């Protein structure tokens with residue numbers, strides 16, 4: 001079964017993981033180093049400024065409780081008192097990395113009237129420190145007033161700074177004077193400013209370093225980066241999907257556009273087929289009616305010429321239907337070949353054709369009809385028994401601008417009948433708009 005990797009479930013999993021990490025971070029016990037515990041390091045031992053350990057001036061009151069006493073009855077050039085925790089083992093150049101700790105918990109009991117108790121740490125930096133000169137290990141210290149240590153103290157290790165006297169004494173490059181406890185060789189607590197005749201008692205009850213197993217800042221940064229990465233992946237994936245769907249839509253649009261174009265072509269073909277006479281290739285009655293409607297709308301006026309083949313039934317009967325069809329095609333071709341591009345021409349039905357000349361004066365149309373009549377009469381169509389006698393009759397009528405085409409058609413039809421009545425193979429012009437009776441032309 002495929003795992004459900006929908007966005008909501010991934011988001012829920014991400015939030016749960018983040019909360020679990022944050023909670024775990026809070027619940028994770030701190031990394032501690034108890035310097036007072038036995039066996040942690042080589043020390044502690046008593047410190048005296050004159051180098052005489054456990055001597056007359058400085059001595060343990062209770063070594064197990066790290067309780068010491070110092071007393072200088074008279075002034076000496078170097079007076080110092082305290083204790084040191086040594087962090088190196090066999091190799092005096094290899095100390096402990098205290099940079100992984102950020103806090104120092106201190107519990108001291110001090111009795112005396114010194115202005116401060118000093119907490120110090122030394123870092124052995126092989127670039128300049130020398131084993132034979134214990135003071136060359138960089139010194140870091142912070143002074144605590146007696147009233148500051150009446151309660152347990154939590155110090156930030158960053159409070160330890162390199163004092164001016166040490167910087168001055170070794171006169172090193174600035175870079176070497178920066179506090180750093182990556183190779184700490186000792187931590188000490190002492191009373192730096194002593195006066196002769198005074199008595200000081202110091203008991204170290206607790207000296208514990210505290211730090212994080214994992215840097216919280218790094219974890220926060222990791223969480224932030226993970227979310228940013230996740231969000232970027234989501235955006236990228238969405239963008240990819242968008243591109244895919246855009247391409248698919250584009251393909252669909254292209255296919256639809258192509259289909260629409262094909263449909264338009266097919267529609268145009270159908271429209272043409274619906275308006276074209278299959279036999280002769282000219283407009284059929286429907287096509288003619290549409291064209292006449294358009295002309296009527298333009299209201300320019302037109303002249304209609306109805307053409308009817310004479311005795312066509314006889315041609316059919318004598319030469320056969322196929323030869324009759326050929327006659328129809330020939331007449332259509334003769335008429336079409338003698339018209340202007342602006343003229344409309346089609347098969348009105350059976351052996352009857354219609355010409356519509358826009359804006360032409362009726363006499364011009366009649367002259368055209370006469371020309372067509374002559375051309376048809378002269379056209380050479382031969383049947384099995386010789387040349388087919390072919391003539392046509394014409395009825396011409398005017399549809400003035402804004403006038404009715406249907407009415408003009410009726411009058412053209414009447415003129416055509418008049419031509420037939422008058423013996424066929426002739427042109428009759430409707431003059432009812434000027435006089436009542438059609439007039440013969442030619």
Ligand SMILES: Nc1nc2c(ncn2[C@@H]2O[C@H](COP(=O)(O)OP(=O)(O)OP(=O)(O)O)[C@@H](O)[C@H]2O)c(=O)[nH]1
Nearest residue numbers: 308309310311312313314316321322324325350351
């Ligand atoms: N071959 C052929 N004949 C057709 C077609 N359409 C109509 N006809 C024939 O055309 C003939 C028309 O005959 P009529 O209406 O009597 O007219 P006509 O014989 O020409 O006589 P007039 O018009 O009075 O000169 C009919 O015999 C129809 O069958 C066609 O598409 N092909």
